Amino acid sequence: MGRTVSAKRMLLIETAFALFYCKGVHAVGINEVLAESGVAKKTLYHHFDSKDALIAAVVDYRDQRFLSWLESRFEAVQPGIAKIDALFDALDDWFNDRVTDLMPFHGCFFINVSGEFGEPDHPIHQQCARHKQRVAALIESQLLLQMSSPEECREICQTLCLLKEGAITQAHVQGDRDAALKAKKAALRLMER
Template sequence: MDTTEPTSSSRQILLAATEALIYAGGINATGMDAIVKASGVARKTIYRHFSTKDALVAQALRERDVRWMHWFSEETCRTAPGTARLLAAFEALAQWFATPGFRGCAFINAAGETGDPADPIRIVAREHKASLRAFLLQLAIEAGVAQADALADAWLILIDGAISVALVTGDLQAASRAHAMARGLLPTFFAPTTKESP
């Protein structure tokens, strides 16, 4: 029997099922029939609360952003503040890459399936990267890095590069190599920037 208002638990089941399906197979390859079947939530009920499939996917990705950032920050912050914590980000990645369900970054994957920069899914992906960069900037500031913004930018590129390499090539050592690169770069960010003389 269909209900007009899904319970909080059925909504979470719907979002979790949607996220799992799109992460495993992609947005375009995941039809509404598969989402209905996996979640057990009637199609009519889904469309009462999410006007389009894209709206549902965007919300599922927002939920993933919250959960993934919580996990990543918890894993990274197990190490004491300082350079060790900055490098612990790559140790967390190495753990993630080794999990059986690893399929790369859900947000990079989703952005790759959307052509319009104003697409709600692309916006969620962009917001996720902004959240990740903000976290990395916070770590850099806590570590007393002189060029904290530059380090946050570099770490974001190294992290996303390692994730992409691990997904595309299956090279699970990509996190270790990114870790080594980051370690080599670290001293350069502690030096204050020098302005060129006119």
């Protein structure tokens, strides 16, 4: 029995994500997505009127999965310093391929894709920027559970996000799979202030 229309759409998104994440968006053509997914070209264009529309759907897909995963890691611990541990322990698991929901680590999908769509006003670049804003908002919401000053919370959140982004880049570009643990030490020193 064939897949439903929504199942085929999801298959296209998941297949495209796996290919884009491993090889890069511009390095993967529509025909490769079709061959890998086994979906007909007509079906692809029924769901997506262009490659950019498929890319936008893939960015949304990864955004939802990543945020859901990170939120679940935060929910698993009590408020307080454990939230900081949870953030960097989650990154450590991701960098070291212990998170099956996220695929083996190939850097940050959003950093990679935004680099391929370098113009800040390009819609896909903006989608990637919104993902980073949503992750920062999630981290800030976790900090607000333990801090009384919204201004201090925002400042610490910005620093934690810089540490997080630096760890992701260090892990990907330099292969330092311990980058999250190093960033966690710096974050905990910050929180001791």
